[in-house]
Amino acid sequence: MKFRWQRRHVGEALAKLLMFLSLGLVFASLVMILWTVLSKGLPALTWQMVSQAPKGGFYLGKEGGILNAILGSLYLAGGGTLLALLFSLPLALSLETYLGNSRWGNGVRLALDVLWGIPSIVYGAFGFTLMLALGMRASLLGGILVLALLELPIMTRAMDEVIRRMPRDLELAALALGSNKREVAVHVILRQMLPGIVTAILLAFGRGIGDAASVLFTAGYTDHLPTSLMRPAASLPLAVFFQLGTPFPEVQQRAYAAALILTIIVLVVSLSSRWLAARFGRFTVR
Amino acid sequence: MTDSSPALTRRQAQEKTTRRAVFVLSLLPLVLILFVTVAxxxxxxxxxxQYSLWDLLGGIEWRPMRGQFGFLPFIAGTLWVTTVGVLLAVPPCLLTALYLSEYARPSVRAILKPVFDLLAALPSVVYGVWGVLVVVPFVGDVLRPFFHQHLGWIPLFASSQPTGYSILSGGIVLAVMIAPFIIAVTYEVLMTAPQDWRLGSLGLGATRWQTIRYVLFRHSLPGIIAGVVLGTSRAFGETMAVLMVVGNVPTLPTSIFDPAYPLPALIANNYGEMMSVPLYDAALLGAALLLLVIVLIFNIASTLVLQRVMGRRWV
Known part of the structure; x- marks a missing residue:
């Protein structure tokens, strides 16, 4: 459309300008965040940092690294993801096969969405009360349980959204051949939608490993490497949080390094899920 | 059909068992919500x-040692930070989503979508680190003196303290955090608008912006509002990033440069020491309950609106 000095054309140009500005703003904040983490974290990231647990005087800026937090985070998020998977995969599959678009099925989806929206600090407080009632102390197991709770709705809804995109014909063909719904779910949907399901699992893992508020009371924090389910475990987000709060620049360095490692883990998980989806998407029927 | 071959009956029985198991499993989300609330x-x-609800919600004194539990400063802190964050986030997010759905070519979209997903995937402490290192100094050294000099006579912009640990910092960090979420929901809503409407409007000679204003918004406005509400409820519960930049002083703020103490920060900061003081743990869990109830109301309402607008279920 040719530009004329009419109100509507000026409005159009103005709207377009504002859109580009907002896009630039959102983009710039992302670049700035990544740049901050990179420029602060890279100088602080040494081999000692990722290969050692904290030693004596660590919090005064002496020897040691944050291996305890790295391992702790991987255990916590890994355990939480596995536990959540145990429930969410059957739930997502049955949402498609048995419940479908029925009233009950949509009620379950609404409940999952509401669960997804519950703040992680509330999960943390809930988990802590529960552990007190059961007589448990802050431990790796407690953290895993709460993270599983946190990840369950994310994983299930992500899987559900993926499974809905499955070609309906495949399902109907399997049903027409006489298989029952459980067989359809396990032998047809699960295989066809595996890339999407893996993406959902990785998404939930990424959320779990980055969450600090829920593990604050339930997993606790320790300088030791995690060895037992009943002992407290350190985690990367909390390592960032606690070490940034100290007045010593050397300790703050470690917070930057921990933030960088956390960011790298999350980015790798996010990118690899994308790659996996593209790679294994080839083996599915379209 | 009266086929009673053993294989078939066995599989029918199997199907029946699965159906029951599925029913029990599908109760799980609802049971979890109820369980969390009741606990x-x-x-x-x-x-x-011990105290009336009104005393708790309206009280401004927070001295657990003396048995004074007024939640008002914390509720006010949460409202201030959330309001500032949402006000800052909504206009750019709306415009970005509009650009993505109405203007951008598919190739541009294919590049931008993953970028926003990336922004959504970053952990909240990383936002917090960015907030402490970039936003707090910026607010403290640049914005605060500027506003103090030129607009200091407006109470909203008055500065009472020399640092950048303030509501505005918390709001900026929150705005960036909920941006990808609001963009994603708004974009999805806009994509469900019928293509014919767009083409019809453009065919009549309307500009794209006119099409957006007079045609698209008619379809999408309820969904967009619901998306913003959903983003707001995310902002309510955000703990770590806000906690790191907002100053954590339990006062009733009057200016965006005042420090505040939101509810999630209250819970996170005091949970360790609550056991020794009577009623302290009950007060903190009451704060968690309050947060939960607010978020539940926001979430259920906006999800129902979104379900209706989009004709399908969404996040």
Missing amino acids: LAARAWPILG
Whole structure:
């Protein structure tokens, strides 16, 4: 459309300008965040940092690294993801096969969405009360349980959204051949939608490993490497949080390094899920 | 059909068992919601027995040692930070989503979508680190003196303290955090608008912006509002990033440069020491319950609106 000095054309140009500005703003904040983490974290990231647990005087800026937090985070998020998977995969599959678009099925989806929206600090407080009632102390197991709770709705809804995109014909063909719904779910949907399901699992893992508020009371924090389910475990987000709060620049360095490692883990998980989806998407029927 | 071959009956029985198992499993989300609510309510019960709800929600004194539990500063802090964050986030997010759905070519979209997903995937402490290192100094050294000099006579922009640990910092960090979420929901809503409407409007000679204003918004406005509400409820519960930049002083703020103390920060900061003081744990779990109830109301309402607008279920 040719530009004329009419109100509507000026409005159009103005709207377009504002859109580009907002896009630039959102983009710039992302670049700035990544740049901050990179420029602060890279100088602080040494081999000692990722290969050692904290030693004596660590919090005064002496020897040691944050291996305890790295391992702790991987255990916590890994355990939480596995536990959540145990429930969410059957739930997502049955949402498609048995419940479908029925009233009950949509009620379950609404409940999952509401669960997804519950703040992680509330999960943390809930988990802590529960552990007190059961007589448990802050431990790796407690953290895993709460993270599983946190990840369950994310994983299930992500899987559900993926499974809905499955070609309906495949399902109907399997049903027409006489298989029952459980067989359809396990032998047809699960295989066809595996890339999407893996993406959902990785998404939930990424959320779990980055969450600090829920593990604050339930997993606790320790300088030791995690060895037992009943002992407290350190985690990367909390390592960032606690070490940034100290007045010593050397300790703050470690917070930057921990933030960088956390960011790298999350980015790798996010990118690899994308790659996996593209790679294994080839083996599915379209 | 009266086929009673053993294989078939066995599989029918199997199907029946699966159906029952599925029913039990599908109760899980609802049971979890109820369980979380009831557990928190049960632990918060003692304090509701001692004080009236009005005293708790309207009280401004927070001295657990003397048995004074006024939640008002924390509720006010949460409202301030959330309001500032949402006000800052909504206009750019709306425009970005509009650009993505109405203007951008598919190739541009294919590049931008993953970028926003990336922004959504970053952990909240990383936002917090960015906030402490970039936003707080910027607010403290640049914005605060500027506003103090030129607009200091407006109470909203008055500065009472020399640092950048303030509501505005918390709001900026929150705005960036909920941006990808609001963009994603708004974009999805806009994509469900019928293509014919767009083409019809453009065919009549309307500009794209006119099409957006007079045609698209008619379809999408309820969904967009619901998306913003959903983003707001995310902002309510955000703990770590806000906690790191907002100053954590329990006062009633009057300016965006005042420090504040939001509810999630209250819970996170004091949970360790609550056991020794009577009623303290009940008060903190009451705070968690309050947060939960607000978020539940926001979430259920906006999800129902979104379900209706989009004709399908969404996040």
